[in-house]
Amino acid sequence: MGKDVIVALDFDSKEKTLAFLDRFTEEKPFVKIGMELFYAEGPSIVREIRARGHKIFLDLKLHDIPNTVKKAMAALSALDVDLVNVHAAGTGAMMSAALAGLTRPDGTRPLLIAVTQLTSTDQDMLEKELWIEKPIAEVVMHYAEIASIVGLDGVVCSPLEAGAVHERCGKNFLTVTPGVRFADGDVGDQKRVTTPAKAKELGSDYIVVGRPITQAEDPVAAYRRCVAEFVG
Numbered sequence: 470m471g472k473d474v475i476v477a478l479d480f481d482s483k484e485k486t487l488a489f490l491d492r493f494t495e496e497k498p499f500v501k502i503g504m505e506l507f508y509a510e511g512p513s514i515v516r517e518i519r520a521r522g523h524k525i526f527l528d529l530k531l532h533d534i535p536n537t538v539k540k541a542m543a544a545l546s547a548l549d550v551d552l553v554n555v556h557a558a559g560t561g562a563m564m565s566a567a568l569a570g571l572t573r574p575d576g577t578r579p580l581l582i583a584v585t586q587l588t589s590t591d592q593d594m595l596e597k598e599l600w601i602e603k604p605i606a607e608v609v610m611h612y613a614e615i616a617s618i619v620g621l622d623g624v625v626c627s628p629l630e631a632g633a634v635h636e637r638c639g640k641n642f643l644t645v646t647p648g649v650r651f652a653d654g655d656v657g658d659q660k661r662v663t664t665p666a667k668a669k670e671l672g673s674d675y676i677v678v679g680r681p682i683t684q685a686e687d688p689v690a691a692y693r694r695c696v697a698e699f700v701g
């Protein structure tokens with residue numbers, strides 16, 4: 470897995486998703502299928518997009534008791550995807566269970582990463598609502614360290630934290646980073662945000678980009694702008 474841009478396919482139907490993908494005649498973007506599309510269309514959308522040759526991050530952010538997550542991951546292992554995720558807040562026991570559940574008959578498995586703190590969370594929310602009274606960057610590092618100790622392949626964090634995560638957990642520990650906006654872009658509900666160029670400078674392995682591409686007037690041009698800034 471090299472440095473790449475992952476396009477978040479946050480659409481509510483197969484038709485809209487495939488129409489969007491049809492615009493890409495020259496590239497085959499790495500894509501993310503999240504809750505909106507998966508809950509609307511089910512596993513068949515994963516198969517269909519895979520059959521078109523895309524790499525897939527299946528972003529369902531599992532967070533439950535260890536036994537439930539293990540069984541759910543066993544079911545998801547049947548899908549041919551490259552990357553899946555859980556919430557690190559489920560604890561090390563839950564992350565270990567997720568890893569144990571992720572086994573295919575041929576011995577392969579998708580990479581497993583953990584969401585540290587959502588990029589839509591800021592310091593104020595962390596303290597006042599979640600009652601975690603620590604600097605958010607330290608919380609991200611702590612969760613990343615637990616994920617690394619239990620054997621996960623990486624984390625989801627803001628690009629702003631990618632460098633520190635690599636320093637603590639090693640350069641091969643993946644940093645998959647949403648919270649990406651062009652310098653002139655609308656931030657929306659995201660809080661810990663930076664540009665594709667800055668994400669590259671900070672050492673992110675993958676940026677996850679949704680609305681700046683999907684809602685752009687010219688999505689292919691927006692995707693190319695991301696690739697040019699991030700991959701070079």
Ligand SMILES: O=C(O)c1cc(=O)[nH]c(=O)n1[C@@H]1O[C@H](COP(=O)(O)O)[C@@H](O)[C@H]1O
Nearest residue numbers: 477503528586587588625647677678679680
């Ligand atoms: O796990 C994720 O992909 C994720 C984690 C996180 O902390 N923040 C975050 O934004 N995401 C996802 O990344 C995508 C970002 O979309 P945009 O904000 O539209 O670029 C969405 O599909 C989110 O579900």
